[in-house]
Amino acid sequence: SLRINANGEVAFSSYRDPNVESTYKTYESIADFLENFNATKNEFTSYIIGATAGFDAPLSIPALINITDLDYLNDYSKKDKEKILKQVLSTKKSDIKGYANLFRQITENGIKYTVGNKEKIDKYNFDETIELS
Secondary structure, eight states: OEEEOTTOOEEEOOSSOSOHHHHHHHHHTHHHHHHTOOOOHHHHHHHHHHHHTTTSOOOOHHHHHHHHHHHHHTTOOHHHHHHHHHHHHTOOHHHHHTTHHHHHHHHHHSOOOOOSOHHHHHHHOOSOOOOOO
16 A cells, blocks of 8 residues: 655555565556556546545544544644645646656665565565564
8 A cells, every 4th residue: 555644754565465575566666657657538537536535435423533533633624635635636647647756766765664474574685684573
C-alpha cells in the first residue's frame, strides 16, 4: 500500500510479504509507471471515481466519530477536504506523469526496512540486517 500524509511523508508497505525482492522492485518501478502513464478516458475516470470514493462514503456512527476526532486532532477542516476533492476532480494525466521524478527520488533515496522471515530478508541482500529478539 501507499500512504502519503499531510506532512508530505510517503511510505510504501506490505504485510506478511513472502516476496520481499519482488515487492521492492515493484516500488522501484512506480516512477517508470507514472512517467509512461497513458490511461484511456474510461480508465482515468475510473481512477478519479476511486480516489473520491472515501469523501462521501456512508459511515457507521463509531467510524464517523473516529474520523471526526482525527480531523479535529489534526486540525483538518471541511474546507481542507473540499480543497482536496476539487484537486482530485481537476487532476489531469499530465499531473500524474508529473509525479514520476518525485517517486524516483523517494525510491532512490528513501529508507528501506523489512520485518519478517530472516531467510526471505537475507535473499534481498540489504546493506545491514538486525535480528530482533
